[in-house]
Amino acid sequence: MHIREGTAAAWPICLGYFPIGLALGVLAQKAGLPWWAVAMMSTLVFAGSAQFICVAMLVAGATIPAIILTTFFINLRHTLMSSALAVYLSGVNRKFLALYSYGITDESFAVNMTRFRDGNWDHWRALIVNHLANAVWILATVTGTLVGQFVPQGAFGIDYALTGMFICLLVFQLQGRIYIVTGLLAAAISVVWYQLIPGDSYIVGASMSAATCGYFLKRRRRLRK
């Protein structure tokens, strides 16, 4: 039961991960990484954007400490997601949480949060989503190093799979005016932040600013009533 429902929730993530994983595998192979190194990276790190940047930095001749430091900053945004998940995973034992945390990505976070909020979801199903996504990611990245150069780029619009999924998850989150306002604020702030400040800080910066504005708007409305 858990496995079936977990799989049903995870397949859009897997669909989106496959082409990205293939692309990463191709780039890594061109950069001279053997397939086993890619398997090791996808298992130990499991963070798409950081892995892309790692490959680019290896090509550019960056040092190991520089790559690790960059990875840290790129993945800091997960502290926010991990905190938000705590609301639904409160009281779950620490061993489970330690295993669960490994699989917190932008995609699994968004899917699981939506399911938790709608109810009828538990930590085991959420864990299955995380690990299925991880398994597909490892498989896709390794496949990319082996056969990726034969796959035509942009076939069947598959590059849009995760964007499409995020759009739908965003729709699920819009359950009232305050959520719509917060979403619009985050969109506006992130676009401006993205253009003005190099790096990835726009994700954390815009979402924290927008959530804070949304929170105060909500409180002011509540106090006025």
Add this chain to the structure above:
Amino acid sequence: MTFIDYFFLFSGMGLVTYLPRALPLLYLAHKQLPRWLVDWLGLIPVAILSALLAPSLFSDSATRSLQLGKPEFLVAIPTLLFALKTRSLGGTALIGMLLYWLAGLFI
């Protein structure tokens, strides 16, 4: 690079990726969270999704400048309508792909 080099690099990357994912959850899941924090965290998912999406729809990724009317954005409009109507996650991903593929053929 040798096996050991790769192992050190990926272990280091793995550690700095894992800790930000694990520490807040391990700490907060066994605390009574104050009301304001729960309210604030409740707004985080919508904000993060918007912040992940918006720059890719409205900006050129090479120059990081404002760009309106990108195919990514034009395709997002019918995809959004489809999501509002059907509320199907997998279906929306597939429709988005189909439209983006068609857009690539015709635009």
